[in-house]
Structures are given as C-alpha cells and as structure tokens.
Amino acid sequence: MSSESYFSPDYVTARNRFRAAATAAGAALHALELTAKGPHGESLSIDIACIGSPRPERVFLHTTGVHGVEAFTGSAVQHALLEQGRLTPGQNDGAILVHVLNPCGMAWLRRTNENNVDLNRNFLMNGECWSGAPDLYRTLDPLLNPRSPPSRDGFHIRAAATAMRHGFHRVKQAIAEGQYDFPQGLFFGGDSLQEGPRLFTDWLRQHLADAYYVLALDLHTGLGRRGTDSVVPDAHVNTTPRQVLGAALEREFVVVSQPSAAYTVRGGLGSALPHVLPRAEIDFVLQEIGTRDPLTVLHALREENRWHFHGDGSIVHSSKRRLFEALCPAAVSWRRRAVVLGLGLACAAAKFAFGRDRT
Numbered sequence: 483m484s485s486e487s488y489f490s491p492d493y494v495t496a497r498n499r500f501r502a503a504a505t506a507a508g509a510a511l512h513a514l515e516l517t518a519k520g521p522h523g524e525s526l527s528i529d530i531a532c533i534g535s536p537r538p539e540r541v542f543l544h545t546t547g548v549h550g551v552e553a554f555t556g557s558a559v560q561h562a563l564l565e566q567g568r569l570t571p572g573q574n575d576g577a578i579l580v581h582v583l584n585p586c587g588m589a590w591l592r593r594t595n596e597n598n599v600d601l602n603r604n605f606l607m608n609g610e611c612w613s614g615a616p617d618l619y620r621t622l623d624p625l626l627n628p629r630s631p632p633s634r635d636g637f638h639i640r641a642a643a644t645a646m647r648h649g650f651h652r653v654k655q656a657i658a659e660g661q662y663d664f665p666q667g668l669f670f671g672g673d674s675l676q677e678g679p680r681l682f683t684d685w686l687r688q689h690l691a692d693a694y695y696v697l698a699l700d701l702h703t704g705l706g707r708r709g710t711d712s713v714v715p716d717a718h719v720n721t722t723p724r725q726v727l728g729a730a731l732e733r734e735f736v737v738v739s740q741p742s743a744a745y746t747v748r749g750g751l752g753s754a755l756p757h758v759l760p761r762a763e764i765d766f767v768l769q770e771i772g773t774r775d776p777l778t779v780l781h782a783l784r785e786e787n788r789w790h791f792h793g794d795g796s797i798v799h800s801s802k803r804r805l806f807e808a809l810c811p812a813a814v815s816w817r818r819r820a821v822v823l824g825l826g827l828a829c830a831a832a833k834f835a836f837g838r839d840r841t
Contacts, residue, residue, distance in 0.1 A: 534576040553584070593809075603748055660749055697834060712772070785801040
C-alpha cells in the first residue's frame, strides 16, 4: 500500500481496518466500550492491540487520538505498523497500540469528547482540583467562545491585536494550558475523570502491572511547521537522560519547531502515567506533526465549537470540514510524510524500549 492509503475516511472504517490488521498480525485485541455513540448511532470503543507477552516487563506504548479528530493520522500510522510487521518484541516485551483514546471526537470530527472535554487536560491524577482557569483566558473568553453560530466576525484581526497587546506566548499559554471553569469553552479539562480515560487507566493498571519499563509515544497533529514533526520529551516524567533518549530515537529533541509556539498543559496523559504505573520507570514522548499555523488551527477549533453549541452540531457542516483539514490535511504529500515520520519514530522507540535493561 502507498502511505496515504493507510488513512481512513471515518471512524468506523478506521476501527475496522485497525482490528483486521491487528488480527492478521497475531495481536491480542481488547475493546473498551464507551457509552457515547457516533453520529449514526454506531458504537464507540477504545481498541487496543497487544503484540508479545501478555504480561510484559518492557513495554512500547503507542497512543493516538486523545484529541479525537487528530486520530486519523495516528490510525494510519498504527495500521502501517501492523501491516508491515514493524514491531518485533522479545519474549518478555510488549508492543501496545492504543487506537483512538477519544473515539467520540474522531467520529464527530471534534477535538473533544461527548462532554466537550479536552482529554489531554483531563488526566488529573495527583489530587488537583477540577477548577480554575488562567486569568487571561477569562479575559479572552468572549473572543474564544462567542455564544453564536459560526460567522465572519473578524477573528483573525482581533486575535492578532490580542497577541500584540498581551504577547503571543502569553496568549498561547493562557488558551492552551487547560481550563476547568468554562464547560462550553475551548480546552475545557472537565469536572471529573471521563469515561474513556478511566477505562484506559484501569486497563493499564491491570495489564501492565509487571512492567518495569514503559516508553510511551503519544501522536498528535497540528503544532509546528507543516510536514515536519516536533518530538517533545516530558521533562517531569522521563527517567532516561534527555541526550540518551534523543540518540536512541535519532532525533534532536526540541520543544516545538517554532519555540514561540510552545506551551505546557495541566492534566496531560504523560503526567498521569507515573501515578497509574508507580512501579515502572517511564519515558513519555509526544510527537507533533505540523499542519497549519496556530491561528488557523485555533480558528477552526473555535468555529467547530460554535457549531456544536450554537448550531445544530450535525456532522455535515463547513466547520467540521475545516477542522478536519486543519488537523488532517488531504494533500497526498502531507499524508505520505506523516506516515513516514510516525513509522520512523515508533520503530526507533520500540527498539529502545525492548532493549532497556532493568535498573
């Protein structure tokens, strides 16, 4: 298959192709069924393919789709990994592919889940309160979350003026950090652990209890220069020295391709793993494959959110198409490049994980 052929047109097709490829590869399959339904009433689940030992000691954990609509690229990469037989764990090793942590967002072409929760702000595992928002986010709320259907309202000009007034990095941080006080707003982290994250963390505790080392690679799209990837190690989680991990993955670690676009988040998946698997040494790496400039992506998120809350929210709407294009470009060249980048990093990460000695 050509690389772009691994992309699927919708959630149901992607799920079926993933499960078929996993079965053909001899993987054990698990399905974490969710209560939410897709736009046509279809069932939704977090599907997990396990290759290697059922009780692995060394683990390569590949996650996709925590941000719903971004899952199309992660699904394509995982399909390619399975079909091409790229994962070869040893006797006590396990390769775990988690297909779409937010299937509701993928099915409905949203970044968030059925409760408008950004799941990568929802993993508050260390006793943090489910409340709070950056002060600047409160100021920006009317700009970010207008109570009206999508329309032309001068967003780009107003946003640019706001960035000039407060500073681009400060605005970016305030918007993307995560907030817990505006349930209909962008980057809402929720008021409790959501069903999907709860089922997933319970599954990890059950199936990876014997692991002494886990290298988790979480694939995203959107941030950074188009067609390039940014590899972001979590400095608060990783146990391997930065330079050692960088050499193993054959990448020079960067925060993002454009440093001024960097931000940190509350309630991220990576920060939860040490609490979920306290006996394991953990390295967590986020891979971002760039699509469009930050303002274009933010505008697409904003307009889809307006349609969801102040339109009829149906799957067939221009705001849905624009968000899909902003986070999963249709260009064949971009899709081919995304699969190459995803495969390359995943294979290097798995090789490192399976060679890790007990410390």
